[in-house]
């Protein structure tokens with residue numbers, strides 16, 4: 001069949017500074033509130049999609065090995081939407097390599113579905129605007145909508161039932177604020193106990209703090225937006241810590257409670273607080289896992305990383321700079 005081809009895309013993961021934790025529509029992954037993130041360089045996903053009439057089903061290989069049934073089904077459901085838009089019947093071979101430890105709380109689904117959205121639409125011969133790619137990536141994973149763009153990115157809650165307005169957009173274009181860093185303190189190599197999709201659903205259903213958490217987000221978003229616009233790291237960092245703690249508080253209060261932290265998570269948070277007490281601008285955030293990500297300046301990054309490495313239980317650190325949005329690297 002003509003028009004069928006392969007495409008490869010790369011995407012960086014992103015770390016939310018104002019968190020997404022709750023949906024207004026689970027089927028379409030529509031967020032209950034907006035969020036704001038930083039897309040990272042280096043930590044991400046590279047994905048190749050090739051459609052072929054010879055395949056009886058979609059196939060997924062993840063980091064060199066065939067993926068399990070669950071991951072394959074999630075990708076196949078995503079490809080089904082691309083096929084429907086392109087009027088295509090062919091199945092696809094998907095090869096994906098993560099440079100982020102999968103399921104370790106470093107949001108591999110964010111870069112994964114952003115790279116898949118870009119590669120699959122190109123391979124299917126579909127033209128898509130960045131907003132349309134963001135919408136498509138969101139259907140795979142809510143946070144993936146943000147990795148379509150580079151640098152600081154805001155995801156809109158949207159009002160529409162069909163989700164056309166629940167898309168991300170850059171807050172500050174590309175490298176307009178490039179001397180910030182996120183230092184990731186890895187505190188465990190174990191897979192996380194409960195994935196974010198299920199955890200945020202349980203939080204919404206059972207946590208008495210869920211409504212208060214969602215109600216608190218618009219103020220944090222406005223504050224974070226203003227801090228990014230004025231490149232005010234301290235102002236942004238204060239919001240980031242508040243947003244992360246409130247997100248985790250809402251999850252901890254679910255039934256049964258969801259606690260992602262381990263002793264090293266708390267120790268790393270204390271290290272950040274101590275760094276700040278000594279005059280260094282450093283601010284933590286924590287996602288659906290035990291790792292601690294620290295926002296600081298490029299100049300402070302090695303000092304912050306050293307202090308985190310000396311923290312009991314911290315296994316290693318990774319320093320990440322702001323990165324580009326998802327993009328095509330190869331079309332065969």
Ligand code: DP6
Nearest residue numbers: 016019020141142143196197287288
């Ligand atoms: C804690 O995007 O993984 O990282 O939409 O169900 O796929 P689904 O969830 P996901 O949730 C991310 C949660 C978070 C916060 C954030 O990235 O904003």
